[in-house]
Structure formats: C-alpha cells, structure tokens
Amino acid sequence: xxxxxxxxxxxxxxxxxxxxxxxxxxxxxxxxxxxxxxxxxxxxxxxxxxxxxxxxxxxxxxxxxxxxxxxxxxxxxxxxxxxxxxxxxxxxxxxxxxxxxxxxxxxxxxxxxxxxx
Numbered sequence: 001x002x003x004x005x006x007x008x009x010x011x012x013x014x015x016x017x018x019x020x021x022x023x024x025x026x027x028x029x030x031x032x033x034x035x036x037x038x039x040x041x042x043x044x045x046x047x048x049x050x051x052x053x054x055x056x057x058x059x060x061x062x063x064x065x066x067x068x069x070x071x072x073x074x075x076x077x078x079x080x081x082x083x084x085x086x087x088x089x090x091x092x093x094x095x096x097x098x099x100x101x102x103x104x105x106x107x108x109x110x111x112x113x114x115x116x117x
Contacts, residue, residue: 010054017047025094033095041087048079 021043028036052062063079064071 005057006054010050013050014047017043017050021047021090025090030095033091036094037087037091040090041083044083044087048083 021040024039024043025036028039030036048063049059053059056062056065058065061071064075066072066075
C-alpha cells in the first residue's frame with residue numbers, strides 16, 4: 001500500500017467535515033432529532049472515507065481493506081458500530097445541550113420518603 005497519498009485537500013476536507021457536522025448540530029432545532037442524527041452519521045461516514053482515501057488511495061472501500069489488500073468483515077463491523085454509536089452519542093449530547101436542570105431538594109426528599117413506605 002502506498003502510504004504517501006496525503007495531500008492538502010485531505011486536511012482541508014477533514015476539517016471542513018468536522019466544522020459542517022458541528023454547525024448542523026448547532027443550528028438545527030432539536031425537534032428534528034432524526035434528521036440531525038442522519039446528517040451526523042453521514043458526516044462520520046464521509047470523514048472516514050476521506051481519511052481512508054488519504055491512506056490507501058481508495059475512496060469508497062479504503063477503510064475496509066487491510067495491509068494485505070483483503071477486505072475484512074471485522075473492520076466492517078467495527079466501522080458500522082462505531083459510526084452508529086458515535087453519531088447517536090453526538091446527537092444525544094446536542095439534544096441535551098441547551099437544556100437546564102434544577103435541583104429540587106424537597107422533591108428528592110418526598111420521593112425518598114414515599115419509596116420507604
């Protein structure tokens with residue numbers, strides 16, 4: 001594998017994908033949570049494809065091919081689970097970002113007393 005494929009547009013593209021994904025989470029209303037998750041998922045997939053293109057020279061399946069030019073099912077599973085879990089985590093964090101929580105001591109005491117009865 002040729003490991004000298006990294007060009008300036010790879011760096012610019014990766015930073016641009018991070019910025020766009022962040023802005024999508026920042027500017028999109030939390031009522032459209034499914035669309036926010038799908039766009040975050042798409043951003044992570046494109047980020048992985050661009051990073052793998054810079055390493056292997058292959059855009060579509062570069063993340064799936066190992067050092068011996070074999071496709072790996074374990075890499076596919078790792079990629080899919082990582083992208084799904086990370087995008088869901090980022091989206092859930094964005095959903096909770098603008099909300100404030102208050103600590104009500106009386107409510108906690110009341111709930112605790114009610115459970116012991």
